[in-house]
Amino acid sequence: MTDLIGVWAGAILTLLVFSYLLGDTPLFRIAQAVFVGVAVGYGATAAIYLVLVPRLFEPLMASTAENWPLFVPLVLGLVLFTKLRTGWAPVGNLSVAFLFGVGGALAIGGALGGTLVPQLGATIVSLSPRQGWGAVFNNVLLAVGTIGALLSFRFITSAQRLPLRALGAVARGWGHVGRWFVLIAFGAIFAGTAVSRISLLIGRVYYLLHDWLQVVK
Amino acid sequence: MCSTPNRVESVFCSNCGARLVPLTAAAMPEAKPPAPPIKGLSLPAKPVVSAEESPPPTAAPEEPAEPAAGESPDGIAQMHAPEPAPEEGSVVPDWLARLRAATPPEEALPAEPEPEQEMPDWLIKSAGEPAAETPPEPAAQVPDWLKNARIESAEQPSDAHIAEEELPDWLTQAEPGAALAAEDQVELPGWLKGSVAETPGAEQASDAQVAESAEPEQVIEQIEPTEPLLESLETTEPPPVAPEPPAEPAVVTDDYEIPDWLRTPMPAQSPAAPVPDIEPPRPEEVPAWVAALKPADISSPAPAMGLESAELESEGPLEGLRGVLPLALAIAEPHAAVASEAPVPPGQTDGGQIFESILAAPAQVAAPVAKPPRRILTLRPFIYLLLFLAVLVPFILPFDLTGSTFKIAGTPAAEFFDALQQVPTGSTVLLSFDYDPSLSGEMDLQARAIARDLVKRQVKIIAVSTLETGPQIAQRILDGVAKGTDNYTYGSSYVIVYLPGHEAGLAQLAVAGLPTTDDFVEKKSIEPFLTAAKFKTLRDLPMVIEFAGSEEPLRMWVEQVQPRTGMRLAAAVSAAVEPKARAYRNANQLTAMLGGLLGAAQYEVLSNQPGLAVISVNAQTAAQLVLVFVIILGNIVFWISRARGDAK
Numbered sequence: 068m069t070d071l072i073g074v075w076a077g078a079i080l081t082l083l084v085f086s087y088l089l090g091d092t093p094l095f096r097i098a099q100a101v102f103v104g105v106a107v108g109y110g111a112t113a114a115i116y117l118v119l120v121p122r123l124f125e126p127l128m129a130s131t132a133e134n135w136p137l138f139v140p141l142v143l144g145l146v147l148f149t150k151l152r153t154g155w156a157p158v159g160n161l162s163v164a165f166l167f168g169v170g171g172a173l174a175i176g177g178a179l180g181g182t183l184v185p186q187l188g189a190t191i192v193s194l195s196p197r198q199g200w201g202a203v204f205n206n207v208l209l210a211v212g213t214i215g216a217l218l219s220f221r222f223i224t225s226a227q228r229l230p231l232r233a234l235g236a237v238a239r240g241w242g243h244v245g246r247w248f249v250l251i252a253f254g255a256i257f258a259g260t261a262v263s264r265i266s267l268l269i270g271r272v273y274y275l276l277h278d279w280l281q282v283v284k
Numbered sequence: 285m286c287s288t289p290n291r292v293e294s295v296f297c298s299n300c301g302a303r304l305v306p307l308t309a310a311a312m313p314e315a316k317p318p319a320p321p322i323k324g325l326s327l328p329a330k331p332v333v334s335a336e337e338s339p340p341p342t343a344a345p346e347e348p349a350e351p352a353a354g355e356s357p358d359g360i361a362q363m364h365a366p367e368p369a370p371e372e373g374s375v376v377p378d379w380l381a382r383l384r385a386a387t388p389p390e391e392a393l394p395a396e397p398e399p400e401q402e403m404p405d406w407l408i409k410s411a412g413e414p415a416a417e418t419p420p421e422p423a424a425q426v427p428d429w430l431k432n433a434r435i436e437s438a439e440q441p442s443d444a445h446i447a448e449e450e451l452p453d454w455l456t457q458a459e460p461g462a463a464l465a466a467e468d469q470v471e472l473p474g475w476l477k478g479s480v481a482e483t484p485g486a487e488q489a490s491d492a493q494v495a496e497s498a499e500p501e502q503v504i505e506q507i508e509p510t511e512p513l514l515e516s517l518e519t520t521e522p523p524p525v526a527p528e529p530p531a532e533p534a535v536v537t538d539d540y541e542i543p544d545w546l547r548t549p550m551p552a553q554s555p556a557a558p559v560p561d562i563e564p565p566r567p568e569e570v571p572a573w574v575a576a577l578k579p580a581d582i583s584s585p586a587p588a589m590g591l592e593s594a595e596l597e598s599e600g601p602l603e604g605l606r607g608v609l610p611l612a613l614a615i616a617e618p619h620a621a622v623a624s625e626a627p628v629p630p631g632q633t634d635g636g637q638i639f640e641s642i643l644a645a646p647a648q649v650a651a652p653v654a655k656p657p658r659r660i661l662t663l664r665p666f667i668y669l670l671l672f673l674a675v676l677v678p679f680i681l682p683f684d685l686t687g688s689t690f691k692i693a694g695t696p697a698a699e700f701f702d703a704l705q706q707v708p709t710g711s712t713v714l715l716s717f718d719y720d721p722s723l724s725g726e727m728d729l730q731a732r733a734i735a736r737d738l739v740k741r742q743v744k745i746i747a748v749s750t751l752e753t754g755p756q757i758a759q760r761i762l763d764g765v766a767k768g769t770d771n772y773t774y775g776s777s778y779v780i781v782y783l784p785g786h787e788a789g790l791a792q793l794a795v796a797g798l799p800t801t802d803d804f805v806e807k808k809s810i811e812p813f814l815t816a817a818k819f820k821t822l823r824d825l826p827m828v829i830e831f832a833g834s835e836e837p838l839r840m841w842v843e844q845v846q847p848r849t850g851m852r853l854a855a856a857v858s859a860a861v862e863p864k865a866r867a868y869r870n871a872n873q874l875t876a877m878l879g880g881l882l883g884a885a886q887y888e889v890l891s892n893q894p895g896l897a898v899i900s901v902n903a904q905t906a907a908q909l910v911l912v913f914v915i916i917l918g919n920i921v922f923w924i925s926r927a928r929g930d931a932k
Contacts, residue, residue: 088668113752117782121802173787173844181843181873189871255863259880261911262904263726263859265675266881269903270725272675273896283679 078279081271215245216252667914674910678902690889690901696869697886700876703854704737707826712744712817714825716841717758718751719833723858727833728761729884729897730856734829735765737891742771744817745778746798746810750789750837755782755804779813780804787840794848797821822849827875830855835864842873856883 083098123141126134143162149155150163190213192206219242226232276283288299297304692698707713715735719727738745747758758780766772774780782804783789792799797820800811814820822828828851832838838855846853852875857865859880869877878887881904884897 088665110752113782117752117755117804118784121807122784169788173791177787177840177843177847180847182839185847185871185873186867189867252863256860259858259862260860262880262908263723265904265907265911266726266859266900267723268671268725268907269675269881269900270728272672272903273679273900274725276676276679 074278078275081275211241212245212248215241215243216248217245218242219245219249670910670914671907674906675903678906679899683902690886692886692889695883695886696866696877696879697883698890700854700856700878700883701887701890703852703876704734704827704829707738707741707743709741709743711826712746712819713738714746714748714822714828715758716828716830716837717747717749717754717761718837718841719757719831719858720751720753721757723833724757726858726881727831727856728757729881729900730878730887731757731761731831732765733884733887733891733893733895733897734856734878735761736893737887739765739769739772739777740891742777746813746817746819747778747780748783748793748798749780750783750786750840752782755780759805774805775803775808775813779810781810787844790840790844791848794822794845822851825851827852827854830857832857832861832865834858835861838865838868842868846873854878 080098080101083094086092086094086098123137127137127141143165146159147162148159150159190209192209194203194206194210196203218238221238221242224235226235273283288297290297290304294304296302715731717731735745745762747755747762749755749758762778762780763774766774766777771777780803781798781801783793785792798810798814800809800814802808803810803813818824822845828841828845830838830841830853832841832855838857838861841853841855845851853873854876855865855868855874856878857880859882862877862879865874865877865879868874878884881897881900885901888894888897
């Protein structure tokens with residue numbers, strides 16, 4: 068019975084969302100409000116029963132002496148409530164500074180060690196024909212596309228002297244080529260997004276046909 | 285001349301820009317130009333000439349310029365034009381002689397007091413109150429000509445003739461004889477003739493000449509008595525004659541059409557009518573068309589530009605002249621918008637009459653215009669319908685659209701499958717469900733296919749999620765997969781854990797390993813499970829598989845966990861994240877990658893468990909064909925319409 072109610076609720080909400088194809092109808096607004104309400108309620112419940120209770124309050128109540136370091140996150144969390152009042156808001160800056168400091172350090176360190184350096188290393192490829200002309204072509208394309216994409220964001224003027232001016236002209240032309248690589252990358256991302264959304268449509272249609280109407284096995 | 289009052293020192297009119305002072309040569313002595321004849325009731329655009337500049341009224345000019353009749357703007361001015369009086373003994377027509385004999389003495393004519401209501405302010409100030417009631421003003425405030433006139437009028441006996449040398453030229457020459465001489469040049473309007481006929485002088489003249497039937501004489505009868513009246517109406521100077529006893533009020537009959545403005549001053553013949561203090565109307569009481577008549581720049585007159593300050597031309601044909609080319613002064617002078625014409629009150633113009641007639645006409649009820657039916661001609665609903673049918677038909681009528689094009693060898697899915705097959709049976713892997721329910725339609729197929737393969741090989745699973753909704757999805761997937769498998773239960777074969785903290789939680793996972801906390805389903809400690817799996821750090825696991833529905837969780841795993849542990853990380857991502865994941869795969873940051881619905885279908889085929897992903901690929905292929913068709917059709921229509929637009 069519970070599954071049946073869930074299936075009907077899911078089917079009705081799916082149809083309400085599809086009503087957006089006819090415009091911004093009140094039916095879509097209902098589904099939107101239900102989705103937001105459920106998401107917020109579920110998030111708050113998960114924060115309480117998955118984080119605060121099992122990881123903060125229960126350890127402190129079980130053994131305060133052993134888990135006294137947990138008072139630090141507790142105090143920092145309580146201080147955040149001072150942001151609700153303008154006069155006391157500066158007190159909450161301590162918690163915000165802690166959050167931003169930790170988050171910034173993790174993001175910068177992760178970007179350097181996890182994305183920038185490995186991606187730069189991946190562009191250092193061999194152009195030796197011993198690995199096959201196909202691989203050479205791919206590597207050349209990779210190098211030209213990477214450098215061209217970087218040169219497409221070059222915003223400096225050309226020098227007046229002849230060698231530098233020639234170098235600037237080359238960079239400008241290469242940047243135009245790199246711009247096409249960037250456009251192709253954007254096109255690939257857009258195509259992938261479109262395909263992903265079609266997959267979601269297929270999942271919803273299958274849900275209606277299989278779980279709700281049960282016309283498809 | 286626009287008749288706008290200007291300051292005395294002004295050279296140019298502030299309204300129309302006309303020169304008010306004639307050009308004079310600087311070197312030449314200032315010659316006093318003869319006073320122009322005063323015209324009618326219009327205000328002079330020329331500034332009031334001061335007493336010093338004006339010629340003395342008593343001193344007759346040496347040779348008064350006699351204006352030609354043709355040069356006078358109107359006939360009335362011709363009456364004031366100096367004409368030589370006929371000499372004694374000269375040939376006088378009989379009718380003129382009789383007229384002289386019949387003409388009453390001049391003092392018998394009713395001296396009409398000047399209609400003070402019609403006098404402009406500047407004249408009222410200069411003339412002061414009527415002479416009959418107010419004492420004469422100080423000499424410093426009264427012009428010389430006015431003082432002379434008052435003295436003469438006071439000394440003159442009522443029955444004495446005015447000596448010619450004591451009268452102004454125009455008055456001297458304006459004797460009856462002169463009026464008679466100008467009789468043929470004056471054409472009075474009918475209404476004026478009628479009014480003149482009612483005056484006592486006219487009656488006397490008509491009595492004396494009742495036998496005369498000649499037409500010129502009748503004209504003289506009408507003109508002669510009107511002389512004082514015309515003077516009182518047209519001249520701004522007081523009459524030179526002595527104040528007479530109160531004259532009989534003019535009787536104006538209704539037989540003649542006399543305008544109101546002429547009727548008004550007639551009762552003013554009663555002497556000593558004080559000037560009422562007229563309260564200036566408030567702005568809201570003034571009609572708009574009257575307000576429009578007010579000169580635009582009357583409140584802020586143009587700066588005075590005298591000839592003394594004008595530049596003297598030192599060379600060229602204009603040498604010696606001053607102020608001939610006042611270009612710089614004209615530029616420096618503030619310019620005000622000057623109406624080309626004085627606005628006419630509404631209703632007097634042709635347009636106003638037409639407008640009033642339109643307003644007076646009964647309103648016609650406009651026939652209701654039938655609105656054309658609103659037709660929304662757009663292809664959007666058809667595209668929706670076509671796409672829906674393309675998705676629906678493969679489910680109802682299963683047919684294999686991907687049979688010939690479904691390649692598996694050398695694909696990322698095959699690579700992923702090979703990497704997963706390297707996981708030993710009975711070992712433990714970590715699956716991270718980092719997508720929300722909105723992406724379940726795509727990601728569930730991948731997760732279910734991979735979990736089914738792992739469960740089939742009895743690989744233990746530690747399911748984690750950095751999202752609040754992830755554990756719920758993991759439970760649904762794993763419970764469904766484990767349902768049909770023996771000896772694969774929750775707590776002993778797989779557990780689900782929530783990892784809070786996002787990047788910080790993943791960094792702690794990479795450094796300290798999985799925290800000994802409660803699981804998501806049974807709320808029991810996972811420590812026994814980890815101990816049984818011999819799990820301390822991520823390096824102890826043969827593989828970590830990340831299910832990323834968006835780019836953010838994949839980036840966090842690649843940046844925070846993989847570099848710190850050096851573990852084997854594989855990613856199953858949605859089609860939208862595939863380009864980004866492919867870069868990580870090319871950099872060997874990912875061991876393997878599975879992308880989108882197509883990757884799930886490929887994995888199902890490789891693991892010999894074809895299911896929903898393969899069927900969904902058929903629907904996806906049909907939908908993509910529809911999109912390609914629509915895009916091509918849309919471009920063709922666009923180019924055709926553009927070509928037609930260019931042709932037009």
